[in-house]
Amino acid sequence: LAKTTQPISMDSYEGQEVNITCSHNNIATNDYITWYQQFPSQGPRFIIQGYKTKVTNEVASLFIPADRKSSTLSLPRVSLSDTAVYYCLVGVYNNNDMRFGAGTRLTVKP
Amino acid sequence: GAGVSQSPRYKVTKRGQDVALRCDPISGHVSLYWYRQALGQGPEFLTYFNYEAQQDKSGLPNDRFSAERPEGSISTLTIQRTEQRDSAMYRCASSLGSGRRGAYEQYFGPGTRLTVT
Numbered sequence: 001l002a003k004t005t006q007p008i009s010m011d012s013y014e015g016q017e018v019n020i021t022c023s024h025n026n027i028a029t030n031d032y033i034t035w036y037q038q039f040p041s042q043g044p045r046f047i048i049q050g051y052k053t054k055v056t057n058e059v060a061s062l063f064i065p066a067d068r069k070s071s072t073l074s075l076p077r078v079s080l081s082d083t084a085v086y087y088c089l090v091g092v093y094n095n096n097d098m099r100f101g102a103g104t105r106l107t108v109k110p
Numbered sequence: 111g112a113g114v115s116q117s118p119r120y121k122v123t124k125r126g127q128d129v130a131l132r133c134d135p136i137s138g139h140v141s142l143y144w145y146r147q148a149l150g151q152g153p154e155f156l157t158y159f160n161y162e163a164q165q166d167k168s169g170l171p172n173d174r175f176s177a178e179r180p181e182g183s184i185s186t187l188t189i190q191r192t193e194q195r196d197s198a199m200y201r202c203a204s205s206l207g208s209g210r211r212g213a214y215e216q217y218f219g220p221g222t223r224l225t226v227t
Contacts, residue, residue, distance in 0.1 A: 034215075043201050043218025044153065087152055100145070100152035 004088045009105040018075040020104050022088030025069050033064060033071045036087045038103070044087060048073070075106075083108045112136070114219035116202050122225045123192055131187045131222045133202030140207025142185050143216060144177055147199045159185060160207055192226045199223050 005023040012018045024033070032051050036044040048055055050062040050071070061074040075082055085103040115134045123129050135142050141160050145153035155169040161182040170176070174192075179185040189196055201221045205214035 036216075043203070043221060044216070045218070046215040049215070085152075099155055103152050 004090055004101050006086075006088050006101065006104045008102065009107070011107050011109060012078055013109050014079055015077050018078050018082070018106060018108075020073045020075075020086055020088075020106070021070055022073070023070045024088070024090045027068050027090050031090045033062065033068075034089045034091070035060070035062065035073050036089065036100070038085045038087065040084075044100070047086075078106075078108045080108050080110060082106065114202055114204050114217050116200075116219040116222050118222060119220060120223045120225075122227060125193060125226055126191055128188065128190045129192055129224065131189075131200050131202075131224070133185045133187070133204075133219060135183065135185070135202070135204030136217055137183075138206075139204035139217075140182075141205045141214065142179055143203045143205075144185070144187050145201045145203065147201055147221070149199075153201055156187070189224075192224075194226045197224055197226045 003026065006020065010018065010020060032049055034049040035047045037047050038044040048057055048060050048062045050064050052064050052068060055062045063072045063074060073086060083106060085105050087100050087103040089100060114136055117132045121129055133142065141158060143158040144156040146156055147153045157167040157170055157177050158165055159179040162179050164177065174190045177185060177187045187200060199221045201218055203216040203218045205216045207214060
């Protein structure tokens with residue numbers, strides 16, 4: 001299984017850009033990188049997925065260097081409502097080796 | 111359309127009793143997953159199904175835990191002879207399943223909060 005390592009927590013202020021980096025040194029050739037967001041009392045919610053280079057959607061961007069041993073989730077201009085836990089997962093389409101770690105607890109302050 | 115639903119939302123039971131937790135996935139989703147989440151921790155994988163076939167049950171803690179999805183839709187997670195350490199939030203998720211590259215997005219239900227007294 002591809003193990004992931006993320007910071008346990010991060011603080012930011014409203015309007016700032018937040019970058020959360022995930023390390024996955026033993027990522028396999030067929031593995032994709034997926035990020036989920038979880039608010040208190042809710043289930044995780046898919047944010048973004050990528051394989052290499054850069055992916056952008058209406059919520060976030062995902063930067064993946066050429067060696068794919070890490071990835072960075074970028075949240076532009078965060079607001080208080082972005083306070084949540086963010087999980088980085090690495091796995092392939094059949095999902096049978098997708099595991100959630102402890103995630104990164106992001107706190108956005110006014 | 112309707113999302114993933116779970117019932118009951120809350121369950122309080124006495125130690126030693128059996129409980130059955132139900133998950134109704136999004137219509138048409140091939141894959142269904144069960145997780146357990148303790149307060150302040152990430153979801154812990156328990157088991158998952160493609161259609162009615164249980165693909166991986168390596169995360170089930172012991173033989174008191176079992177799951178089924180007999181018709182490839184609704185799934186039931188059963189815990190026999192419950193113990194206090196089983197108290198947690200039990201979450202179900204579903205996804206479209208296999209057929210393309212990349213990991214399929216999982217859609218999570220609201221969870222069942224199980225308390226064993």
